[in-house]
Amino acid sequence: MNAILGGLLTGAAFGFVLHRGGLTRYSRIMGTLLMQDLKAMKFMFTALAIAALGYGLADLAGIGALAPRVNAYFGPAHFVGGVLFGVGMALAGF
Amino acid sequence: MLLGVFAFDWAFLRLPEWGIRTYPQSMTLPVVLNVPYGPLAVAFGVLVLLMVAAADRLDPGKRYEPASIARAPLTRREWGFVSSGILAGLVILGATAQGQYLGISGGFAALTSYVTDLFGYRLNSVPAFDEATAWRAAMVAGLFPGALASALASGSFRHVPVTPLWDAAFASGLKSRAAAVFAGGFLIMSGALLGGGCTTGAFMAGFPTLSVGNFAMGMTFFGVGMATAFALYWGRWRRLGEVRARGLNLATD
Numbered sequence: 001m002n003a004i005l006g007g008l009l010t011g012a013a014f015g016f017v018l019h020r021g022g023l024t025r026y027s028r029i030m031g032t033l034l035m036q037d038l039k040a041m042k043f044m045f046t047a048l049a050i051a052a053l054g055y056g057l058a059d060l061a062g063i064g065a066l067a068p069r070v071n072a073y074f075g076p077a078h079f080v081g082g083v084l085f086g087v088g089m090a091l092a093g094f
Numbered sequence: 095m096l097l098g099v100f101a102f103d104w105a106f107l108r109l110p111e112w113g114i115r116t117y118p119q120s121m122t123l124p125v126v127l128n129v130p131y132g133p134l135a136v137a138f139g140v141l142v143l144l145m146v147a148a149a150d151r152l153d154p155g156k157r158y159e160p161a162s163i164a165r166a167p168l169t170r171r172e173w174g175f176v177s178s179g180i181l182a183g184l185v186i187l188g189a190t191a192q193g194q195y196l197g198i199s200g201g202f203a204a205l206t207s208y209v210t211d212l213f214g215y216r217l218n219s220v221p222a223f224d225e226a227t228a229w230r231a232a233m234v235a236g237l238f239p240g241a242l243a244s245a246l247a248s249g250s251f252r253h254v255p256v257t258p259l260w261d262a263a264f265a266s267g268l269k270s271r272a273a274a275v276f277a278g279g280f281l282i283m284s285g286a287l288l289g290g291g292c293t294t295g296a297f298m299a300g301f302p303t304l305s306v307g308n309f310a311m312g313m314t315f316f317g318v319g320m321a322t323a324f325a326l327y328w329g330r331w332r333r334l335g336e337v338r339a340r341g342l343n344l345a346t347d
Contacts, residue, residue, distance in 0.1 A: 006192050007229035011236025012243065014185045014196065014294075019244035021178030025347040026257035027338060033323035036334050037155025042146050042175040043182065044298050049142035050183025052302035055190070056135030066187065069195045071290055071300055072118030073307035080114055081289020082314025084281045089293070089315060090322035092278025093257070 026093040033090055098283025099206045099217070105288070106219045115288070123304035135304060150175075158338035170248050172344050186299045194229045197295025198237070199286035201230035219287070250345035257347055258340075263326075263333040289315070 021043045022028045031037025058066035109115035124131045163171050189196040204227040207220035220227060245251040256271045264270055286292035289311040291300050296315075300308030327333070 003194075003225040003229040004232040007194070007232030008236040010185060010189050010192070010194075010196065010229075011201075011233035012240030013188075013236075014182065014233070015237035015240025015242075016244045017178050017181045017185060017240075018237075019241040019344070020173045020248070021175065021182065022172045022344065023178075024241060025342070025344065027259045027334060027342055027347050030259060030323060030327075031155050031334060031338075033320050034327055034331075034334060035154075035320070037158065037338070038149050038153040039155055039175050042149055042153070043179045044293070045142050045146045045149075046175055046179025047182035047186060048298045048301045049139040049146065050180050051186040051299065052135045052139035052142065052304075054183070054187040055302050056132050056137075056139060059130075059132030059135065065193075066190055068190050068299075068303045070120060070122055070303045071296070071305045071308050073121035073305070073310075074118045074290065075114065075116040077109065077115040078289045078307050078310040079314050081285045081287070082311050083318050084285030085289060085292070085311075086285075086315040086318025086320075087322050088278040088281025088283075088285055089319040090278075090326060091274045092282060093260075094278075094282075 024094070029089070029093045095202065095279040095283040096206065098280045098285075099203050099287065101280070101284045102203075102287040103217045103219050105284075106217075109288075121306045123306060123309070126306060131304065135302065138304065139302070146175075155338075158335070158342075160341060163343070172248075182298065186302070189233075189299070192229070194226060194233075195295070196233070196299045197230065197291055198234060199283060199292040200295055201234035202283065203287055204228075205231040205234050207231075245344070248344060250343065252345045254346060258342060259334060259337045259347070262337045263330045285315070 018024060021039075023040055023043060028037060028040045032040040055066060055068050105112075110117070122131070124134050127134070186196050203217060204220050207217040207227070208223070208231050210216060211223075242251070255268055260271050260274075261267070282292070286296070290296055290307050291311055293315075296308045296311040301312060
């Protein structure tokens with residue numbers, strides 16, 4: 001039950017922030033892909049920098065609770081998936 | 095997107111045989127470079143922040159932001175990238191602190207498997223349910239209510255069938271937009287599951303872990319995404335500026 005509640009709250013917080021940041025707007029996403037409006041790109045890089053700093057500092061301080069689960073590497077699937085995803089992202093704009 | 099989940103699930107068992115998805119192995123930048131994770135992650139974070147600052151100085155999109163928006167109350171308007179980006183980063187860290195991982199495509203597959211389980215079928219790629227699958231499925235279920243709460247709180251909840259930029263660039267109405275969203279949704283979901291993550295799981299949450307697989311995926315999809323966007327908007331390059339100059343906001347776009 002705790003996992004479900006935690007998941008719901010985390011998802012709701014993330015959905016709220018994505019909407020408020022303007023990441024649900026078609027023109028923001030296409031603006032970033034067309035290099036004419038970088039807000040979506042700046043938002044995403046800020047978020048991942050904060051996460052990287054958090055993980056890195058926690059690692060240096062020896063806080064094991066903030067050690068991230070690392071995604072595996074599984075070969076050419078990343079590139080095949082990336083091509084499909086890239087075309088889809090530009091078509092749909094989300 | 096549902097079709098994308100099922101397409102991936104059909105291919106899932108055949109992927110090793112096709113040789114494009116080898117047995118998962120742990121490979122990260124610190125392992126490749128043989129340096130400790132902590133300092134490298136901090137250095138990466140600082141480098142990215144410097145890059146964002148540089149991008150902000152060069153951002154051509156800022157001229158479309160009317161000054162009146164910045165004066166509107168925080169509850170009503172769109173937030174800047176600094177505040178919303180930091181909050182998103184904290185949500186990613188919060189997911190890790192719960193022992194979980196923020197990834198929307200994986201969560202979508204988990205949620206799908208829970209739903210099909212009601213009809214006696216489970217996805218090949220999500221065959222067993224544990225705490226992590228429950229968390230991910232619930233997280234995806236929470237996304238839409240969260241975004242809806244933001245839209246309602248800002249008073250920007252509107253029904254906009256065709257987003258104005260699409261309408262101006264392709265002038266073709268609901269049918270073409272619906273087809274693009276359908277095809278895009280299918281490609282996004284199947285591609286994300288195949289490549290090990292979406293913009294959230296592979297990029298925003300994946301890059302900070304310095305996973306080589308996530309780097310490969312993220313760079314591929316942004317490169318291909320940009321190439322596709324430029325191809326789509328070939329000769330319509332200025333439409334984005336024209337539409338934005340009319341004053342789009344959270345409610346109309």
